[in-house]
Amino acid sequence: MEQTEINNLQTIQDFWNKRPWVIAGPCSAETEEQVIRIAQQLKATGKVDVLRAGIWKPRTRPGNFEGVGSKGLPWLQKAKQLTGLPFAIEVATAKQLEDALKHDTDIIWIGARTTANPFSVQEMADAFTGLQLPVLIKNPVNPDLELWTGAVERVLKSGIEKVALVHRGFSSYGDTEFRNAPMWQLALEMKRRFPDLPFIIDPSHICGNRHMLQSVTQNAIDLDYDGLIIESHITPDEAWSDAKQQITPEKLDELLNAIVWRKERVESxxxxxxxxxxxxxxxxxxxxxxxxxxxxxxxxxxxxxxxxxxxxxxxxxxxxxxxxxxxxxxxxxxxxxxxxxxxxxxxxxxxxxxxxxxxxxxx
Known part of the structure; x- marks a missing residue:
């Protein structure tokens, strides 16, 4: 193994051991300039551990922005070289994973739509065999804990040792103040089933707006979550996707300063x-x-x-x-x-x- 690979693994191990996690970045990588600027601003806060960005964006209907594709991977690679921030992306196929690995991707996450499909999860699990990178698994779009549990079991069976859970809320019928209802009771049951796996909140997809991000994040920290993955953009109102739920690095810094980071145990x-x-x-x-x-x-x-x-x-x-x-x-x-x-x-x-x-x- 080359020395650069060893150093990279040590960085990820350090990240894996720390609490709380802060993973942040734009919903979508749009241009090289945008990716590098946001990485630099997030790094400057001193609070962000990992840069996140969407490269491939699964959409319900055709015609919407579906991500820049693999051409955005070198942008993240360059941002990592300039800032030292490891980066995480979502993959949904074995081919996407192959492309991601060619560009030194540090962390992979499986999205909500993929988690809802056991065939897709199994394809990813087969592709993970022999790899050592961390894998984050988001809850399925629909409120089905068995699908989420099955996804975790398939990935663990593939030999991946670093697996974490991401609570991003569930689709529900009827009017609700959330984009995706948190349904905390389901997330906490999943946390009970897998107490040894890191568990983080995705307040951006739960809220679908900016004004509720802090309260939802605080709720999660109060329930002993291990951190958050949140969307941050240099100019949120001009974002190519999910503009309403993204915040600037400055606002993210304010949000993180306002959170009361509680502990599960006290020494006194x-x-x-x-x-x-x-x-x-x-x-x-x-x-x-x-x-x-x-x-x-x-x-x-x-x-x-x-x-x-x-x-x-x-x-x-x-x-x-x-x-x-x-x-x-x-x-x-x-x-x-x-x-x-x-x-x-x-x-x-x-x-x-x-x-x-x-x-x-x-x-």
Whole structure:
């Protein structure tokens, strides 16, 4: 291995070991001048670890800007030589990966559309065999954790040792303030499934705008994410793609300064002792909740016996609507969101139906 390759691997290893990660750059590489200028400005902040840029841009419909293609790779290579910043790009085919490797690409990411297609992920995994570069895997466009999990498993099986997860939000129906709804509960479940893999936020694609970037990033850091990958452009309003969600390096610097970078653990025995006291309270309350749920299900079973004796259906829509109306009203008085109350009591209702069904259909 040549000395330049060894130095490059040491740089990536240093990056892999540090926290938090800050990966930044334009949605798309547009011109050589643009790529070099943004790299220099990001380097000047002293906070960016890796330059990112889109070379190939998958689009839902033809006719939109689909990236400059492989001719943009030498631009990133030159920006790396001038600034020392390693760079990351998205690839979706084995040919794109081959071109990327010819130009000293440091980090690869698999995009949301690719993650949603197991055939495409397997093609990439086969192409990764024998390589040592890090691979970031974005969540699929649709809210399907099994697709995301499968993508991770395929890449790990290929022999890639440095794998990280990127939460970029999920497509959803209906009006929402987000471009892609974060659906934090799905991301946290993925984090639980792969606790040893780095997990970062992509606030640009979640928000689709600039004004929410800081709050979404802070939410992620509060949930113990390991950093962020964010879009930054020298002149965001003139960007060839995703102009509304990109920010200048100066604004990025301000955003990073405003973030409270929290830690999962603290060394102070006094702080730890106080936290443990509160956690013990939570444990006791959880035990009480479980006992209350146990007694509630016992009452549901008694109702099931009554319904069986009198040939009454399990589901009583009018009664359920009355319950929801009451608990949502009382929940609001207790400072609980309607969304949480409905989700919580929907789960309780389904469990009650199971208990009544077991009673009514027991042989």
């Amino acid at each position: 025995p006094l702080i730890h002792e106080e936290l443990e006291k509160l956690r013990r309270q939570i444990d006791r309350l959880d035990d009480e909740l479980l006992q209350l749920l146990y007694h509630r299900m016992k009452v549901s079973e008694e109702i099931g016996f009554y319904k069986k004796e009198h040939d009454i259906t399990i589901l009583q829509t009018e009664r359920w609507n009355q319950i929801l109306e009451r608990v949502c009203r009382n929940g609001a008085l207790a400072g609980l969101s309607e969304e949480f109350i409905k989700r919580y009591f929907d789960a309780i209702h389904l469990e009650s139906i199971k208990h009544q069904d077991a009673v009514m259909n027991k042989k």
